[in-house]
Amino acid sequence: MKTAKARFRFKGGVHPAYHKELSCxxxxxxxxxxxxxxxxxxxxxxxxxxxxxxxxxxxxxxxKIGEKNGFISCAVHSPAAGVVKSVETVPTATGAMAPAVFIETDPSAKGGVRLPRIDWRKASPADIVQRAEECGICGMGGAGFPTAVKISPPKGSKCDFLILNGAECEPYLTADHRLMLECPERVRVGAEILRRALGGPAVRIAVEENKPDAIAALEKAFAGIDGDVEITVLPCLYPQGSEKHQIRAVTGRIVPEGALPISTGCVVENVSTAAALADAVEAGEPLVSRITAVTGDGVSSPCNVRAPVGTRYSELCAFAGGETGKVAKVISGGPMMGFNVPNLDIPTTKTTSGLLFLTEASVFEYSSSPCIGCGRCMRACPMNLSPAEISRCVESGDIGGAEALWVMDCIECGSCSFSCPARRDITQHCRRAKASIRAARAIEAAKAKAAAKA
Ligand code: SF4
Ligand code: SF4
Incomplete structure (x- = not known):
């Protein structure tokens, strides 16, 4: 096992103020x-x-209270003993609505349902995939991609690199940092299980250089591990945690447009996901809780809290000492890719890595002005897109034009908006265009299906 600096870098990216000192x-x-x-x-x-x-x-x-419902889907388990009070539709952090099970918890209950322990050293890849599926493990870095699918590469593809993503490049977020620092051995076991499931690829644990204590803890935990294992220290550069950009920074490989990471022989899993898989395999524990950073200058005691999924944001806020002053904005996730939330009744999920409370002092109010053609958004875009052009298309209602400019490749990282001196809402324009294109494509697919049936 060795530690080395990243040998590659991706184009673009930005350097926002990190504010991680509040809770790290x-x-x-x-x-x-x-x-x-x-x-x-x-x-x-x-x-x-x-x-x-x-x-x-x-x-x-x-x-288990929710059954996987399709190829890309995940089981859901009860985080606590209790009685189902109702099944209702609730708003999610993204603004979409989703069915939810309301459980009146029973604090006196002991134990719970656990699957039998698996000896991962003897387990087959299929055993590990099945356990990931049974325990509802999904990517905890934000996207929530089902792990069982991710670690089942299609026939004919080979995984050369397993990359454990510990970059946590979004400002304010510190949940992965604390996990790597406090439970590095869980990350190691998770890495060994994932490596076994993927047929023994080289392992790279990717961590940004602003977490030296976490790097030291991982070095200790991974000492003596066999095979090609490296802690790759990345420079601080947003969006270093994006899957495609991390693959570029760690291996030098480039994921082609529209292709999956496995097409370049790489699988990326978040460090928290690796730890959750270790718990699923070694302890038979479904994924029912997670660490969330509750931070920002709008709460009294910024903190990192392990909470059952389904906890309402209001309870996390109270645990962090409550609001200070006038909170101008509450964001689920990080400030670059997260979502402004309208109230604190929204429940946490397996992907709630952070909850930010920002006062007026931290929120820059602005109104956007016309594009001055400075090109900063283009230089910042890590996907090599033309954000200003896309933005112009969307503003004029030309979604086809935005599509022709590859807006579907936009990862919604926010680097363009961040760097724009005219404060244009470029990322929102990209999101809007992508949603329109997805909706149009769904209608076309439904029409084609109906025509085929007729
Ligand atoms: S939000 Fe999209 S267009 Fe803007 S910088 Fe990121 S990838 Fe590029
Ligand atoms: S950064 Fe803003 S002002 Fe500059 S080219 Fe892009 S959209 Fe226009």
Whole structure:
């Protein structure tokens, strides 16, 4: 095992102020069990899980309450024992609606449902994939891609590199940092399990250089591991944690437009996902809780809290000492790619890495002005797009023009908006164009399906 600086870098990117000092030194604390949880059936990428319970049902911690409902989907488990109060549609952080199971928790209940332990040293890749699926493991860095799918490369493809993503490049977020610092051995076990599932690729643990204590903890935990394993220290550059850009920075390989990372022989998993898989395999624990950074100048005691999924944002805010002053903005996720949320009734999911409370002092109010053609957005775009041109197309209602400018390749990183002196809402324009194109494509696909049936 060695530690080395990244040998490559990607084009573009920006250097936002990090503000991680607010919570990076705060050890992870457990949230007392909330009295009511709202467990969403849509905590992952793909189709929402099919709800398996109804009002009045008794549930135990770890019991499956949502069945995977499609190839890209994930099972959902109860984070606590209790009684199902209702099944209702709730708003999610993105603004979409999703069915959720409301559970009145029972703090006196002991134990819960666990699957039998698997000895991963003897397990087959299929055993590990099945366990990831049974325990509802999905990417915890934000996208929520089902892990069982990700570690089942299509026939004919080979995984050369397993990259564990510990970059956490978004400002404010510190949940992965604390996990690597406090539980590096869980990350190591997760890495070994993933490596076994993927047929023994080289392992790269990618961490930004602003986390020297986490790098030291990982070096200690990974000492003595066999095979080609490296902690790759990345420079601080947003969006270093983006899958495609991390592959470029760590291996020098480029994921072609529209292709999956496995097409370049790489699989990227978040460090928290690796730790969750270790718990699923070694302890039979479904994914029912996670660490979330609750931070910003709008809460009294910024912190890192391990909370059951389904905890309402209001409870996390109270755990962080409550709001200070006038909170101007609450963001689920990081400030670059996260979502402004309208209220604190929204429940956490497996992908809630951070909850930011920002006062007026931290939120720059602005109005946008016409493009001055400075080209900064183009230089900042890590996807080599023409953000100003795309923005102009969207403003004039020319979604086809935006599509022709490859807007579907936009990763919505926000680097263009961040660097724009005219404060133009370029990222929102990209999001809007992508949503329109996706909707149009879905209509076309439905029409084609109907025509084929007729
Ligand atoms: S156009 Fe998309 S990918 Fe490029 S900088 Fe803007 S948000 Fe990021
Ligand atoms: S950064 Fe803003 S002002 Fe400059 S070219 Fe891009 S959109 Fe126009």
């Amino acid at each position: 030194a705060a050890p992870v604390r457990d949230l007392p069990l909330p009295g009511l949880l709202a467990v969403s059936m849509s905590q992952h990428l793909g189709a929402p899980a099919k709800c398996l319970v109804k009002p009045g049902d008794r549930v135990e911690r770890g019991m």
